[in-house]
Amino acid sequence: MANTKCECGHQNHAGTVLCESCGKPLFDNDGTSPLEMRYDGVARRSQKANPTAIDRVWNFFSSVKVAIYLILATLVGAMLGTIYPQEDTFLNIDPAQYYKETYGWTGELYYRLGLSDTYGSWWFVTLLVMIGTSLVICSLDRVLPLYRALSKQQIRKHLSFIRRQRVVYSGALPAGTADEWMAAAAEKLKKQGYRVHTDGTALLAEKNRFSRWGPYINHIGLIIFLLAVLMRGLPGWKLDQYIGFLEGEPVPIPETNYYLKNEQFNVTFYSEDEMSESFRQKGQIVPKLYETRAVLYECVSDCANPDKEPQLKELTRQTITVNHPLNYKGLLAYQFDYAQTPKLISVSPKLRNKQTGQAFGPFTLKMKNPAGEYEAGPYKLKLKEYFPDFSLSDKGTPITVSNEPNAPAFVFSITGPDLPPEGIVYLYFPREIDKEKYRQDDINGAVAGGWDISVDSMDDVEIANFTSYLNIRKDKALPYIFTGAAIFLIGVVMGVYWQHRRIWLRIDDGDQLSLGAHTNKNWYGLRKEVAAMLQRTGIDVDPKQLANEVKQA
Amino acid sequence: MNTDSASGIFLLCAFILYTVSFFVFVIAVTGKKWSSRDPERHVRAWGRGGLIVTVLGFLCHLGYFFTRWAAAGHIPTSNMFEFLTFLAMMIVLAFIIVFLLYKTAVLGMFAMPVGVIILAYALVFPPDIQPLIPALQSYWLKIHVTTAAFGEAFFAVGFAAGLMYLIRVVDYNNASAAAMRERRGVEFVIFVVLLIVAFVLSVFLFRALGYEASFQQETTRIDQNGQAITETSTVDYVLPPIVKPFNSTTTTMKPFLGMTEPLFEAPPWMNGVNAGRKFNTLIWSIIAGLILYGLLRLILRKQIGAAIHPAVTGIDPEDLDEIGYRAIAIGFPIFTLGALIFAMIWAHEAWGRFWGWDPKEVWALITWLFYTAYLHFRLSRGWQGRKSAWMSVIGFVVVMFTLIGVNLIIAGLHSYAGV
Numbered sequence: 027m028a029n030t031k032c033e034c035g036h037q038n039h040a041g042t043v044l045c046e047s048c049g050k051p052l053f054d055n056d057g058t059s060p061l062e063m064r065y066d067g068v069a070r071r072s073q074k075a076n077p078t079a080i081d082r083v084w085n086f087f088s089s090v091k092v093a094i095y096l097i098l099a100t101l102v103g104a105m106l107g108t109i110y111p112q113e114d115t116f117l118n119i120d121p122a123q124y125y126k127e128t129y130g131w132t133g134e135l136y137y138r139l140g141l142s143d144t145y146g147s148w149w150f151v152t153l154l155v156m157i158g159t160s161l162v163i164c165s166l167d168r169v170l171p172l173y174r175a176l177s178k179q180q181i182r183k184h185l186s187f188i189r190r191q192r193v194v195y196s197g198a199l200p201a202g203t204a205d206e207w208m209a210a211a212a213e214k215l216k217k218q219g220y221r222v223h224t225d226g227t228a229l230l231a232e233k234n235r236f237s238r239w240g241p242y243i244n245h246i247g248l249i250i251f252l253l254a255v256l257m258r259g260l261p262g263w264k265l266d267q268y269i270g271f272l273e274g275e276p277v278p279i280p281e282t283n284y285y286l287k288n289e290q291f292n293v294t295f296y297s298e299d300e301m302s303e304s305f306r307q308k309g310q311i312v313p314k315l316y317e318t319r320a321v322l323y324e325c326v327s328d329c330a331n332p333d334k335e336p337q338l339k340e341l342t343r344q345t346i347t348v349n350h351p352l353n354y355k356g357l358l359a360y361q362f363d364y365a366q367t368p369k370l371i372s373v374s375p376k377l378r379n380k381q382t383g384q385a386f387g388p389f390t391l392k393m394k395n396p397a398g399e400y401e402a403g404p405y406k407l408k409l410k411e412y413f414p415d416f417s418l419s420d421k422g423t424p425i426t427v428s429n430e431p432n433a434p435a436f437v438f439s440i441t442g443p444d445l446p447p448e449g450i451v452y453l454y455f456p457r458e459i460d461k462e463k464y465r466q467d468d469i470n471g472a473v474a475g476g477w478d479i480s481v482d483s484m485d486d487v488e489i490a491n492f493t494s495y496l497n498i499r500k501d502k503a504l505p506y507i508f509t510g511a512a513i514f515l516i517g518v519v520m521g522v523y524w525q526h527r528r529i530w531l532r533i534d535d536g537d538q539l540s541l542g543a544h545t546n547k548n549w550y551g552l553r554k555e556v557a558a559m560l561q562r563t564g565i566d567v568d569p570k571q572l573a574n575e576v577k578q579a
Numbered sequence: 580m581n582t583d584s585a586s587g588i589f590l591l592c593a594f595i596l597y598t599v600s601f602f603v604f605v606i607a608v609t610g611k612k613w614s615s616r617d618p619e620r621h622v623r624a625w626g627r628g629g630l631i632v633t634v635l636g637f638l639c640h641l642g643y644f645f646t647r648w649a650a651a652g653h654i655p656t657s658n659m660f661e662f663l664t665f666l667a668m669m670i671v672l673a674f675i676i677v678f679l680l681y682k683t684a685v686l687g688m689f690a691m692p693v694g695v696i697i698l699a700y701a702l703v704f705p706p707d708i709q710p711l712i713p714a715l716q717s718y719w720l721k722i723h724v725t726t727a728a729f730g731e732a733f734f735a736v737g738f739a740a741g742l743m744y745l746i747r748v749v750d751y752n753n754a755s756a757a758a759m760r761e762r763r764g765v766e767f768v769i770f771v772v773l774l775i776v777a778f779v780l781s782v783f784l785f786r787a788l789g790y791e792a793s794f795q796q797e798t799t800r801i802d803q804n805g806q807a808i809t810e811t812s813t814v815d816y817v818l819p820p821i822v823k824p825f826n827s828t829t830t831t832m833k834p835f836l837g838m839t840e841p842l843f844e845a846p847p848w849m850n851g852v853n854a855g856r857k858f859n860t861l862i863w864s865i866i867a868g869l870i871l872y873g874l875l876r877l878i879l880r881k882q883i884g885a886a887i888h889p890a891v892t893g894i895d896p897e898d899l900d901e902i903g904y905r906a907i908a909i910g911f912p913i914f915t916l917g918a919l920i921f922a923m924i925w926a927h928e929a930w931g932r933f934w935g936w937d938p939k940e941v942w943a944l945i946t947w948l949f950y951t952a953y954l955h956f957r958l959s960r961g962w963q964g965r966k967s968a969w970m971s972v973i974g975f976v977v978v979m980f981t982l983i984g985v986n987l988i989i990a991g992l993h994s995y996a997g998v
Binding site for chain 2: 064090093094097098100101104105107108112114144145266296300301302304305308312313314315316347348349350351358360361362497499501504507508511512514515518519522523547548549550570573
């Protein structure tokens with residue numbers, strides 16, 4: 027094992043570059059080139075002699091070089107993913123076919139290589155996990171020794187430590203005693219914001235040490251961010267559904283107890299006088315607003331019972347626009363898309379006696395889950411059968427082809443005054459077009475001569491014009507993600523906008539001043555500050571002269 | 580005069596003042612060898628003059644920005660023209676800040692052209708005020724776009740300093756293979772810059788000549804339900820069509836140098852919006868760029884880098900290295916905040932997810948990863964100076980691709996920011 031004991035008597039850890047106490051270089055002692063000051067030359071765990079298997083893994087991840095290669099590999103991987111659109115850009119495609127058909131053999135190769143799902147691929151996720159590991163290990167490997175080194179700094183440094191800094195000055199003091207000069211220098215440095223420590227004829231001035239912690243703080247932020255991203259994979263942390271909401275109907279939201287109703291959807295376009303002269307001439311139609319008036323309900327009972335209507339309790343009413351989602355206790359609903367889908371919701375017809383011209387009612391008929399009985403004046407209507415999507419089978423019997431009210435047909439049994447006690451049977455098509463097509467009056471036969479069910483006007487017909495597509499989301503990781511991002515940014519700002527500056531000086535032989543200064547960036551600013559201090563204390567020097575002339579090896 | 584036309588006049592003033600300030604900085608740097616003057620005082624006086632003209636130009640640019648804001652009723656950063664003029668404004672602001680830190684006149688000689696070229700490039704895009712679509716109706720439009728552009732502006736200054744560093748340190752008297760390669764590299768960067776200048780000039784030229792050609796293009800796209808939809812659209816060309824859009828027929832085409840029909844058709848895999856026209860533009864830029872570069876070489880009779888080299892010989896390369904590093908270090912947190920964090924917050928509000936691997940997002944991440952690598956590389960000694968300067972040059976290419984290339988080549992959610 028190498029002898030790591032310094033001439034000042036301090037016993038250093040193996041791997042130390044600069045003595046932890048006096049700063050004397052332990053290697054390359056006779057050189058004159060500026061010293062490597064990273065992490066103040068302290069030993070790190072990754073520099074252990076005789077590494078074990080765990081040490082080797084640690085050493086691998088603690089290397090900044092490895093970290094950079096991981097970053098660059100991620101960068102290249104991310105680039106590859108933007109060549110063609112990713113699979114999840116499309117809702118309904120068969121990727122095996124799509125890439126080949128759209129982009130030819132290059133598209134097929136892209137798909138075969140798995141690049142059509144780059145960001146979900148095992149190798150990309152592995153890279154991200156490795157970056158996360160590297161972040162943790164790199165930081166731990168450096169922050170602890172650096173903290174130790176910075177918290178117990180020796181004021182008097184070895185001359186070769188001072189002279190081999192990148193900002194140096196040496197020369198005789200101006201007239202006056204060394205003590206007086208030191209006092210003046212200390213005062214000027216304090217004015218410049220330095221903390222000044224003296225030890226006889228040696229001085230250490232330091233400022234903005236906190237900026238050294240910036241990188242570690244930003245790495246903590248990134249780790250929180252990456253962990254939050256990973257946690258989104260846990261069940262219940264994330265909900266992501268695209269659901270179409272037809273106007274007027276509460277729709278259950280899967281995986282939750284909530285129902286959401288689109289009361290009304292509005293889309294408006296910019297009018298011509300809202301456009302500039304030149305833009306108007308292009309004749310483009312530009313949407314101005316997509317808006318869903320939404321009501322959120324919670325199901326309180328009969329939620330899973332198919333025979334009963336679920337009991338809903340209103341929770342909140344909000345207007346959803348792009349950029350302004352509905353937000354209820356972390357459940358978010360975003361305006362995503364819309365479609366014009368004219369559909370019948372309900373009609374409010376009247377029962378009419380054709381002979382007398384009398385009309386009874388109206389009564390309201392819902393197309394979805396209609397009630398079993400209705401009253402129109404003294405008459406009772408009993409719903410015998412309902413065909414939401416009426417059609418005739420091959421044998422000529424009435425059937426429904428779907429549960430959507432595309433061609434609704436109602437079969438009533440009507441009882442009341444002037445009617446036979448067993449009542450009459452009446453088939454009612456609310457849509458005029460179906461009434462013609464299936465010849466309602468012919469089917470009703472003699473009954474049609476005396477009775478009729480119909481609406482007064484279109485005011486009695488409720489039609490849903492739009493289906494609003496909402497993206498329903500829940501993301502419990504969000505607060506952690508933004509906390510991580512905020513911590514990251516604080517760390518970066520600390521590390522970049524402030525610089526840790528240190529000035530060491532000592533006076534030997536009564537009037538020989540040696541000064542060395544170090545910063546982690548902005549040498550220009552440090553030189554200016556040192557020169558200002560020296561000029562103030564009677565030593566005329568240009569900032570540029572302070573740069574250590576010896577070029578880097 | 581209404582606010583819309585006032586904004587145009589302000590922008591023109593800014594453009595002229597920026598160009599003037601560039602020449603003032605050139606005189607500040609090259610004029611110090613003139614006889615009968617103290618070089619240091621000359622540089623200081625002309626450098627200050629350059630700064631004053633720059634600040635005046637910046638004030639005009641601000642004038643443009645706010646009058647246009649008033650005319651449009653929304654912040655003018657919502658289409659390519661508006662964004663690029665804003666980016667140019669931010670580049671000038673970033674330059675002013677870095678100049679005040681280091682007081683190096685030579686930086687103006689390199690940073691101002693970057694701002695001027697981007698401003699000129701902006702003028703190629705249609706400058707109409709467009710109504711704001713619902714997705715952009717958010718105060719995050721103001722916050723996200725401005726912060727991101729401001730961060731990127733510092734990267735532009737880092738690019739200027741990096742290029743300057745390279746021209747300073749490249750050895751123009753050495754015949755070794757490594758020096759030759761480096762010279763060619765610098766020359767290539769200069770060529771790319773000239774290519775953009777040539778492109779802007781040719782667009783202005785053909786616009787002034789009133790050239791036009793137009794095509795009917797049939798495109799088939801597959802909608803979300805997997806159904807093919809065929810649409811016909813009109814594609815107008817400003818530059819004479821060498822390439823016509825894929826699957827299109829010529830409606831009108833003025834003959835150009837005896838060329839009455841496009842020479843060939845764009846390949847089908849170019850699937851961005853108006854890909855054919857963009858491909859045509861690229862071909863034209865390369866032709867015009869080669870002509871411009873060739874002319875300059877004929878006049879100078881040496882590599883362009885070699886012609887600029889003497890102007891920067893008096894400057895300490897380590898200072899340039901530090902200016903470049905500092906500019907990028909200042910820009911990095913601002914870029915992170917604007918282009919990633921604010922972007923994530925807005926994406927969360929508008930689209931319900933903070934990250935969706937949309938091409939624009941991915942490229943912002945790539946830019947960020949690139950500058951992260953840059954900052955980490957600087958931790959190791961060997962990556963200061965030359966390598967670092969090359970990285971800052973390449974980094975800005977990545978930035979420009981993210982801002983413009985993604986919109987022109989890859990379609991995605993940010994496609995409304997295109998032409």
